[in-house]
Amino acid sequence: xxxxxxxxxxxxxKLKASMKIETETLKRKGIVPHLTVVLVGDNPASRSYVxxxxxxxQEIGMSSEVIExxxxxxxxxxxxxxxxxxxxxSVHGILVQLPLPPHIKExxxxxxxxxxxxxxxxxxxxxxxxxxxxxxxxxxxxYGIMEMLRSKNISIEGKHAVxxxxxxxxxxxxxxxxxxxxxxxxxxxxxxxxxxxxxxQADILIVATGVPQMxxxxxxxxxxxxxxxxxxxxxxxxxxGDVDFESVKEKAAFITPVPRGVGPMTITMLLKNxxxxxxxxxxx
Ligand code: NDP
Numbered sequence: 001x002x003x004x005x006x007x008x009x010x011x012x013x014k015l016k017a018s019m020k021i022e023t024e025t026l027k028r029k030g031i032v033p034h035l036t037v038v039l040v041g042d043n044p045a046s047r048s049y050v051x052x053x054x055x056x057x058q059e060i061g062m063s064s065e066v067i068e069x070x071x072x073x074x075x076x077x078x079x080x081x082x083x084x085x086x087x088x089x090s091v092h093g094i095l096v097q098l099p100l101p102p103h104i105k106e107x108x109x110x111x112x113x114x115x116x117x118x119x120x121x122x123x124x125x126x127x128x129x130x131x132x133x134x135x136x137x138x139x140x141x142x143y144g145i146m147e148m149l150r151s152k153n154i155s156i157e158g159k160h161a162v163x164x165x166x167x168x169x170x171x172x173x174x175x176x177x178x179x180x181x182x183x184x185x186x187x188x189x190x191x192x193x194x195x196x197x198x199x200x201q202a203d204i205l206i207v208a209t210g211v212p213q214m215x216x217x218x219x220x221x222x223x224x225x226x227x228x229x230x231x232x233x234x235x236x237x238x239x240x241g242d243v244d245f246e247s248v249k250e251k252a253a254f255i256t257p258v259p260r261g262v263g264p265m266t267i268t269m270l271l272k273n274x275x276x277x278x279x280x281x282x283x284x
Contacts, residue, residue: 001222003252006148009260012268015147019271020060026278027061033278034063035093035119035270036085040078040104041071046097053095056267062274075104079112086114093119093274116280119273122169130173133180137273142174144265145206145227146181152254154204154225157182162198164188164215164242165208170229174206195219207242217247225254229262 023033035057039050050066057064069078078096085091094117100106115125121139129136138146149156161183165171175185188198190209199205199219207215208229220226230242241258249255256262 001251001253003226003249003255004152005249006152006227006254006256007260008144008148008256008262008265011148011151012264015268016056016060016271019268019275022275023061026275031278032063032090033093033275034065034091035095035274036091037064037066038069038078038081038085038094038096039066040069040073040097040100043099046099050097052267053270056271057274060271062271071101073104075108078104078109082109082112086112086117091117092277093117093270095120095270117277119270119277121173121273127168127173130180131176137276138177138269139169139173140266140269140273141170141208141229141262142177143269143272144262145174145229146177147269148227148256148262148265149204149225154254156204159183159203160186160201161204161206162186162188162202163206163208164192164195164199165206165210165229167208170208171206174208178204178206209242211242212240213244214242215248216244217251220248220251222251223253224251226252227256227262228258231258231263 026033037050037053039046054064054066085094094113096109098106110122113123115123118126118137121137126137130138156178161178163171163175166187166189175187179185186198188195196219200221202224204225205220206227210230212232212234226243226248228241228243232240234240239259245257
C-alpha cells in the first residue's frame with residue numbers, strides 16, 4: 001500500500017481562493033478584514049512566521065499590519081497596547097507572536113486579548129467553548145488538521161485517534177476536536193510507557209512532538225491515517241517532520257508530508273479565523 005498524500009499546500013491554495021472572494025464581498029459591504037500581529041524582539045523564527053502571516057493576508061486581499069516592539073518592552077506596556085487594539089473597531093484579529101521574552105507572562109497577554117479578536121484561539125474562553133462544543137475560534141494548527149481530514153472525507157466517528165504530544169497549542173486541542181467528532185482518543189507524551197503499544201492501535205495517528213522522524217513504519221497499523229505536525233531540521237539541515245515519511249507512506253492509507261503538510265494549513269486557518277472575526281461571528 002502506498003498512502004494517499006494529504007497536501008496541505010494545495011488545500012491551502014484552494015481555501016485561500018474562496019477566502020479571497022469572501023474578503024472582496026466583505027469589502028463591498030464596507031468591512032475591511034484586518035489582522036494585527038504583534039512581534040516582540042528579534043527571534044528569527046518568529047520573524048519568519050510573522051512575515052508568512054502578513055504575506056498570506058495580502059494574498060487574499062485582507063489588510064494586515066505588524067507592530068514590532070523591542071525585547072525591553074514591559075508587560076504593562078504590552079498590555080496597554082493590547083487594550084488599544086481591543087478598543088479599535090477596525091482591528092478584527094489580534095495575534096501576539098509567541099514566545100515572548102521571559103519577563104512577560106504569556107498567559108497574561110493571551111488573556112488580555114478580547115475573545116472576539118482571539119484569532120489564535122488561545123484565550124481560555126475560546127478553549128472552554130471549544131471543549132464544550134460551542135462555535136468559537138479554534139487554534140489554527142488543530143483547525144487545519146481537521147480541515148485536512150475533512151478534505152479527504154476521512155471518517156472520525158468511532159475511530160481510535162492517538163495523539164502524541166500534549167501541548168496547549170497542538171496536542172490537547174486536536175485530541176479534543178477529534179473527541180467532539182466522536183473518536184475514541186488516547187493521548188501519549190514523553191512519560192508514556194511503551195508508546196508503540198498505543199500507536200499500533202491508532203486508526204488516526206497525530207504526531208506533534210518536535211522529535212525528528214521518531215515514528216516509523218513499525219509504529220503504525222496498516223491503513224492508518226498519519227498526520228505529521230512536526231517541523232524540524234535534520235543533521236543535513238533538511239526540513240523533516242516527526243514521522244519517517246518514506247517508510248510510513250508504504251503502510252499508511254493517508255499521510256501528510258513535511259513540508260507542504262500541516263504547516264501551510266496553520267496560516268490559512270488564521271486567515272479563516274480573521275474573516276470570522278470580521279464578520280462578528282465569534283467570541284463576543
Ligand atoms: P511542545 O514542545 O510544546 O510539545 C511536545 C510534546 O511532545 C510534549 O507533550 C512532549 O511530552 C511530547 N514528546 C516529546 N518527546 C516525546 C517522545 N519521545 N515521546 C512521546 N512524546 C514526546 O511542542 P508543540 O506541540 O508546540 O510542537 C510540536 C511539533 O510541532 C514541533 O516540531 C513544532 O515545531 C511543530 N509545530 C508545527 C506547527 C505547524 O504549523 N505545522 C505549529 C505548531 C507546532 P511532555 O508533555 O511529557 O513533555
